[in-house]
Amino acid sequence: MSTNIYRNGCHLLNHDDVIGTRRVSYILYMPNPDEPWEVEYGGALELYPVVEKGAPAVCPTVSIPPKWNQIAFFTVQPGHSFHSVQEVVVDNPRLSIQGWFHIPQEGELGYDAEKQAGEAPSSLQQLQVNLNSTSIIIYP
Ligand SMILES: O=C(O)CCC(=O)C(=O)O
Numbered sequence: 001m002s003t004n005i006y007r008n009g010c011h012l013l014n015h016d017d018v019i020g021t022r023r024v025s026y027i028l029y030m031p032n033p034d035e036p037w038e039v040e041y042g043g044a045l046e047l048y049p050v051v052e053k054g055a056p057a058v059c060p061t062v063s064i065p066p067k068w069n070q071i072a073f074f075t076v077q078p079g080h081s082f083h084s085v086q087e088v089v090v091d092n093p094r095l096s097i098q099g100w101f102h103i104p105q106e107g108e109l110g111y112d113a114e115k116q117a118g119e120a121p122s123s124l125q126q127l128q129v130n131l132n133s134t135s136i137i138i139y140p
């Protein structure tokens with residue numbers, strides 16, 4: 001879980017959230033409740049349909065502006081759950097708490113070692129594998 005602040009100029013490019021054992025994404029929006037967020041401020045969560053597996057459409061079909069005390073959930077699906085955050089174009093900060101529900105981890109009820117083994121590696125694990133590959137050139 002993390003707290004996030006998107007200031008004027010901040011945005012998040014299209015991605016699917018798939019890392020390790022994530023299953024459901026959630027975002028709780030907390031812009032200033034006394035100054036309702038306007039669509040023109042940008043900062044909407046945008047959802048993309050999939051043209052074919054792994055390829056999102058160019059344009060989103062759903063756009064959800066942040067609203068005080070509103071929470072968004074979506075399932076994390078490899079090559080499907082594409083979303084982005086529009087650039088914020090106002091000086092009001094776009095505040096949120098964001099995180100993921102995971103499948104049971106080692107030591108938790110319902111943990112399944114085989115399921116864990118089949119999971120997509122985290123980005124850190126992917127980077128570590130690639131660092132050992134001869135096709136990567138590390139510049140000083
Ligand atoms: O803040 C949002 O609406 C989405 C954030 C997001 O996609 C992420 O942090 O991975």
Ligand SMILES: [Fe+2]
Pocket residue numbers: 015016017025083
């Ligand atoms: Fe995301």
